[in-house]
Amino acid sequence: MFPYRLKELREEKGLTQEELALMLGLKRQSISNYENGGRQPDYNTLIKIADFFGVTVDYLVGHSDFRTREEEFKGRNFYEKYKLDEVIDDLMDSESKAILGNILINNVEPLIKNISGVLYQHLFGDNKKEILVLLKNLLESLNSYFNFLLKYSQRSAYFIALKSDYEPIDVFRWLLENHKYIKVVSDSRGNLYAIEKEIDDEIVRKIISEVYDVYFGLTDLLKQHGEILSSLRYIEEFYTKNLKENFSRILKLLEMPQDLIELIENDNNIENKVKEGDSNGSKDT
Structure with a gap:
């Protein structure tokens, strides 16, 4: 691991071998030899390298991650x-x-x-009950989402189904292998599948049910996602409504001209900014 980690740390700092050697008081060839595994540094040099990068010697030599x-x-x-x-x-x-x-x-x-x-x-705050309930609902929605995702990700074919180049038939085949109904054997023409156990209709139904469970369980995940968005929307509405109303009251207290107050009260800037934020967030997502 030492050659790999030394090179990784050096590149993270954007240093050439020559620059690192200069900073450590070593020859460039020494750094090159360390990184290609041709030579190992002595203990004092290891400590010097570890101190320079702010890591432990154990991490540097691969004894710790x-x-x-x-x-x-x-x-x-x-x-x-x-x-x-x-x-x-x-x-x-x-x-x-x-x-x-x-x-x-x-x-x-x-x-x-x-x-x-x-x-x-x-x-x-004066509105502590209302806003704390809204924040609590958001946290409950997030917790429910990750709790569901944890259980969803423990399904046997979950990670196979996530692969972009896999089709449902590939998941089906993988499940048959996973349950040891078939195995892969190699011959001169490539990989073939050999039946290990007899596959009856009940087994096929069980495998299809697992495939169905992975692919169509996604709708339940999206439902959890929708609850998070709803919780965020309620918080957004709380702030938007109250901030705008209080701002209007401040203007009235300052005896601003009525036409200016009406202009501000009818202004949709806050809503537009919120919508723009949603739009930008969607693009980023």
């Missing part, structure tokens, strides 16, 4: 804190755990922190 001790500690703590072992396969390899751990630390945990902050802020 966490770049820093802090990442490793946080990742392991996250697993224990949220009891992830209850929903994650024990056979997950260390690299996959590191990738997941980094996502949890850098994306999920900040999201939890921000959600908590928003909820805390709204505890002191």
Whole structure:
């Protein structure tokens, strides 16, 4: 792993071999030899390289998939804190755990922190009950969505069905293999399928049901998606309506000319901006 990780770290920083060698006080040929596996650095040089890139020696040589001790500690703590072992396969390899751990630390945990902050802020508002209910509904919709997606993704043919170059017949064939009804055998003409067990009508119906379950279970997923959008729309309407009404009241208190107040009250800028935001979001999506 060392040659691969050294090259990966160097390219992440946008450095040439010569530039890295200069910064480390080494020869360019040494960096080249390290990256092609021709030579291994001594321990002191390993420490120097690890310190330069801000990673551990264990990560550099492939003994760990966490770049820093802090990442490793946080990742392991996250697993224990949220009891992830209850929903994650024990056979997950260390690299996959590191990738997941980094996502949890850098994306999920900040999201939890921000959600908590928003909820805390709204505890002191005049309309706290209404907005907190709306935010609670959004969080429930999101939780329901991911709960459904977790169960949906555990179906045996799920990832096969996601492949762009697969047809339902490929999923059907894969399920027959997965249930050990057929196996692939190779001969001079290519791959052929040999029947391992007798396939009767009941088995065919069972396999078809699994294929149907994967492809048409998607409609239930879209229903969950619709509930999230509805929750977001209610929050959007709450802010749009109240902000616009309060802005009009402020203008009246300031004794603005009536024609200007009417112009602002009839202005659709807020709605248009919201719609533009939706449109841009759709394009990005």
